[in-house]
Amino acid sequence: MNTTNTHNQILDLKNRMAKAIIGQEHVIEQLLIALLANGHVLMEGLPGLAKTRTIKKLAANLESEFRRIQFTPDLLPSDITGTEIYVGEAEGDKFQFQQGPVFGNLILADEINRAPAKAQSALLEAMEERQVTVSGKTYKLPELFLVLATQNPIEQEGTYPLPEAQMDRFLLHVFVGYSSDDDERKILRLVRGEDAGLKDKEDGKLAEQIVFDARKEVLAVQVAEAVEKYIVAVIAATRRPGDFKDAPFSKWIKIGASPRGTLALDRGARARAWLDGRDTATPDDVKAVAHACLRHRLILTYEAEAEGVTKDTVLDEILKQVAVV
Structure with missing residues (x-):
């Protein structure tokens, strides 16, 4: 049983968020x-679901630098990564790199x-390599x-679906659904209190080092050979659905998960x-x-x-069908 101080502080972070985000414990x-597994998240849900x-x-x-990028049709790659600007009075190199909003810790890519x-492709290198290349020079992003x-x-008119290569770079694709009726009442009371200026006493922010220490402990979580085989078997079923001729999903999958999917299952299961x-x-993890x-893979x-089958139905x-050996 993990009883480290690091573990307790991460659980405290989870509890703090649960107080402010009602009815979305799963999210x-x-x-x-994703934070513990050092991966990126794509959150999808109807408007107003927090x-x-x-x-x-x-x-x-x-303890992090939060940056928000509002994605719009006129957004340019340089608006995300940054660009070189001319500095007339500078000695030597008259062009200096001005960092864009991607040089933060938590980057909200809204809509x-x-x-x-x-513009979407400007995030590809940042998400995968944790660096940005501008004018032939490479700049490292924060740890x-x-x-x-x-x-x-909804409202798909005027939108640009993410290409498969970029979708694959997200560790998790999380759906955000409606809260229950009881939780909806709690949301009413929470927002009333916030509107009235009533706020819970804020505790100190969690240090970056706690996150790094937690990630080291997650990497130390053991995965038995049987669980490894189960992970690979699940991925193989998405690639070779024809092997399950009697299963309904045998004709539903055109392209299965990439090796990133295998790594995501491993990292996600250990973090959980x-x-x-x-x-x-x-295997339950x-x-x-x-x-x-x-x-999303x-x-x-x-x-x-045509039959209205969803990807979640396929995964179900x-x-x-895939047994734990």
Whole structure:
């Protein structure tokens, strides 16, 4: 059982966020899994479901530099990465690099599908290599660097779907749903209190080093050979659905998950086990993170889309069919 001070502080962070984000405990857990696994998150949900609020609350409770990029059709790559500016009075090199908003710790890419591919692609190198290249020069990003993107599943007119290569760079694709009726009443009271200026006493922010220490402990979580085989078997089922001829998903998948999907399942399962206070990941951990890790890595066939089959339905069937050996 993990009883370290680091673990307790991360759980305290989770509790703080749960007080400010009512009815989205699953989303908060997924966000913390991404933070612990050093991966990026794509959050999708209808307007007003606290996607941006959740990300802001995470930033407010961490010693980090929060940057928000509002994606719009006229956004340029240089608006994200930064650009070289001419400095007339500078000695020697008259061009100096001015950092863009991507040079922060927590980057909110709000409504990322509102900008064209040229602007979206400015994040590709940053998300994968943790660096930015401008005019032939490479600039390292901070060690704590997390892209938290949001997109709206409706109002698709005038939007630009993310290319598969960029989707694959997100560790998790998290769906944000409606809260229950009881939670909705709690939201009413919370917002009334905030409007009246009533706020809970704020505790100190969590130091960056706590996150780094937690990540080291997550990397130390053990994964048994049987769990490794289960992870690979789940991924293989997305690539070779024809092997399951009697299963309904055998004709639903056009393209399966990439090796990044395998790594995401491993990292996500270990982070979840650590959050739960365990030093060994189990098949249940893999199942718990499978949808968020894989739903954005699958491309369905025309037949599946015509039948109204969702990617979550496909993953449900895969998890039913693939056995733990």
